[in-house]
Amino acid sequence: MGCEKFEFLISGLLDRELDTSQEQMLRGHLRVCEKCRRKHEELLRLKEVTDSVRFKDLSEEVWAGYWKSIYRRVERSLGWILLSAGAIILISFGLYESLSQFLADPEVSLLVKIGVSTLGLGFIILLVSVIRERIFAYRRDRYKEVQR
Ligand SMILES: [Zn+2]
Numbered sequence: 001m002g003c004e005k006f007e008f009l010i011s012g013l014l015d016r017e018l019d020t021s022q023e024q025m026l027r028g029h030l031r032v033c034e035k036c037r038r039k040h041e042e043l044l045r046l047k048e049v050t051d052s053v054r055f056k057d058l059s060e061e062v063w064a065g066y067w068k069s070i071y072r073r074v075e076r077s078l079g080w081i082l083l084s085a086g087a088i089i090l091i092s093f094g095l096y097e098s099l100s101q102f103l104a105d106p107e108v109s110l111l112v113k114i115g116v117s118t119l120g121l122g123f124i125i126l127l128v129s130v131i132r133e134r135i136f137a138y139r140r141d142r143y144k145e146v147q148r
Pocket residue numbers: 002003006029033034035036037
């Protein structure tokens with residue numbers, strides 16, 4: 001078997017793609033062929049260098065960008081959660097104020113009061129959610145216009 005075939009096996013070995021018999025065959029050849037042994041060492045060093053470069057890139061720029069985008073996303077969602085919660089609380093308070101007479105009325109059964117309150121709260125949450133969705137859609141549309 002010619003050395004070209006073994007060069008192919010050398011890259012296979014470095015990529016951990018060889019089965020046991022192929023690896024044994026190659027190791028046997030490397031023991032007797034200095035040319036292929038040098039080739040193997042050369043490729044091994046090259047692989048170590050490219051691996052370390054790749055790792056360095058990942059650890060510095062990519063990771064920095066990754067954490068920055070995670071942080072931005074967390075910050076944004078926290079902002080939206082607080083904004084929504086605030087809106088829900090304020091609107092609920094307004095609703096409670098306007099319903100306070102109804103809620104304080106001893107003639108109305110507790111179940112109906114709970115029902116009306118739950119209904120109102122659900123309506124408010126949906127309202128805030130829809131408004132938020134409209135804002136997102138509006139920003140997306142504006143972005144599309146800019147792109148045109
Ligand atoms: Zn050889």
